[in-house]
Amino acid sequence: MDKYKVILVDDEAEVIDVIEQKIAWNELGFEVVGSATNGVKALELVEKTQPDVVITDIKMPYMDGLELSKRLNDDYRNIHIIIFTGFDEFEYAKEAVHLEIEEYMLKPINSDELTECLKRVKNSLDLEREEKLNVQKLENYFNDVLPILQTNLFVSLIEGRVDEEEYVKFVDSYKIDLKGPFYCCVVFHTSTHHVPENMEPLLLSMSVEREIKERIAKKFNCKEFIYLGNTVLIVELSSKEKMVEFTDICDKFCKWVNRVIGAVVTAGIGRVCDNILNINNSYEGAREAVSYRVLYGTNRAINIEEIAPNEQNMTLQSEDSKMHDLFKAIYLGDDKSIEDAVSKEIEKLHKNANTVSQYNLVIMEMVGAFYRFCANNFIDFNDFLGDINNPYERVPQMDESTLKNWLIKCSLGVSEKLKSVRNSKSRSLVNDAQNIVTDRYMEPDLSLDKVCSIMGVSNSYFSSVFKKEVGKSFVTYLTDYRMDIAAGLILDTNEKSYKIAEQVGYLDANYFSYVFKKKFGVSPSKYRNERLNK
Missing domain, CATH: 3.30.70.270 (Reverse transcriptase/Diguanylate cyclase domain)
Incomplete structure (x- = not known):
């Protein structure tokens, strides 16, 4: 184990030499790492060597031992201090108890007394070192389990089980x-x-x-x-x-x-x-x-946000949340899932309604939930009621089979309407993109990223919608549009290929010729010659 470091401070160099020679430092677990003849030099040495123990005289020029002790206590709380003092200074020194001096020793220094003093100091240092090691072990253990603690907090957060007071308490402790x-x-x-x-x-x-x-x-x-x-x-x-x-x-x-x-x-x-x-x-x-x-x-x-903006905005009431599976099936548009979800709702209805009043109340809540679901998706539920003018009155009177068939019919109708609304939104998105191409195809930096940035949608969503609606990717569509414009310019003007390339958004004439040939099978010049010579 590393030895504890000691600094000796006395304005008499011979005193320092005697102390160094008479004490078995190594056997006691210490090593003298330096000495100074006044408090000012001692502070410089402390900063350089970071000792564990400072043994100092009181009377010294420039800075005495008590002032040095005060400075050490202010800046180096871990250093143990032993003070040498003359008989006439002893009571004065002992009054400075607030300086937390470890030991006071009267001059002249007795090697046996100093040895016993150092043993006591070493015991204190050993206890501190052991405590620090224990703290380090706890810190190491804490750091080992920290990922688990963090995960537990994150899981609680996504489950909605953490309030503000708890979060503030844990966020710093868990280093989040x-x-x-x-x-x-x-x-x-x-x-x-x-x-x-x-x-x-x-x-x-x-x-x-x-x-x-x-x-x-x-x-x-x-x-x-x-x-x-x-x-x-x-x-x-x-x-x-x-x-x-x-x-x-x-x-x-x-x-x-x-x-x-x-x-x-x-x-x-x-x-x-x-x-x-x-x-x-x-x-x-x-x-x-x-x-x-x-x-x-x-x-x-x-x-x-992109695929279900309206559905996710609605605030579910208690009865709506009970029908979450049915509404989800309606939104996904799978007929089998809708029928299964309706069957479960009917089963829950008959299982939980113990009286006619309860039954009628739940039925009316279900009807209200449908109205809210449709309203939040900009659909009028009345469009799916057929000849039922007042569903709050008529639906509770239905028998189980009729009620089930009515719910399935309404659910399927709403689902189809949602598909139509989604398709309409998709078509609108595609139209906007096609209009951008029409207006800005000549810009060299027009790209998928640029169009998505203009419309404020992700590449992923836009690419999926565009390909589904148009039957080709946006990049292919933009390239084809540019090539069709280029083909028209080749036939209607006498412009050079590089000029036409610039007019349709290509700064590299060679690349333009490559893309053109890939689409039409011939180079721009040959395309012009073949068409005009027919």
Whole structure:
């Protein structure tokens, strides 16, 4: 074990020499690392050598031993001090108890007394060292379990079980650095039904998690953890607009991990919130987004803000939340799921309603929930009632079979209307993009990223909608549009190819010729000659 370091301070050099020679420093567990003849020099030496013990005389020029002790107590609380004093100074020195002097010794110095004094000091130092080691062990243990403690807090946050007082108490202790001002939750779901040959599903999920840590969590201020078999990120954002960029990053990751590892991953992205205590709402939105992979496909990022803006804005009343599975099935548009959800609602109705009054009340609550669901999705529920003028009066009178058929019919009708609304929104988005191409095709920097930035949507969502509506990718559409314009200019003008290239957004004439030949099978000049000579 390292020896304790000692500095000797006395204005008489011979006194220092005698002390050094008469004490068995090494055997006592000490080593003298320096000496000084006054307090000023001693302070310089203390800063340089960082000793454990300072043995000093009181009477010295420039700075006496008591002033030195005061300075040491102010700046180096861990140093133990032993003071030598003459008989006439002893009482004076002892009165300075607030200086917390370890030992007082009368001159002339007796080697035996000093040896016993040093033994006592060493015992104190040993106890301090042991205590420090114990504290270090506790700190090491705390750091070992810190990731678990952090994960427990994050899980409590996304479950909505943490109040502001608890969060403030734990955020510093758990070394969590999430200052916002905005936050979002992302859920990465790895399919267990599409696993590469000779690989276990659990190993595949672990591999995906590792890549998420390396490629996303380390590059952004994210907190990553596993929950219910999925990898979850709590993301800090500087602005709401950053969510579009982050969605595209997650989308590229899903495609990359499928290509490289063979994992089928869907990233569900929840709504942005401005309070970490509301991250549970973002988490629920992220889970919902993952479930929409049946509509929008896997190996991609799905942002709930883009695909279901109105549904997620509605505030569910208690009876609405009870019908959440039915409304979710309606939104997803699967007929079988809708019929199953209706059957469960009817089953719960008959199981829980003990009186006719209760039964009628629940039926009316169900009707009200449908009105609210439709209103929040800009649909009029009255359009699906057929010849029923007052559903609050007529529906409670239906028998079980009639009620079930009526609910299924209404649910299917609402679901079809939602599909139509979504298609209308998709068509509007595509029209806006096509108008941008028409107006700005000649700009060299017009691209998928530029168009998405103009419209404020992620590449992932826009690309999916555009290809579904138009039958080709946006990049292909833009290229084809430019080439069609170029073909017209080639036939209607005498402009050189490089001039036409510039007019349709290509700064590199050679690349323009390459793209043109790829589409029409011939170079621009040959295209002109063949068409004009016919």
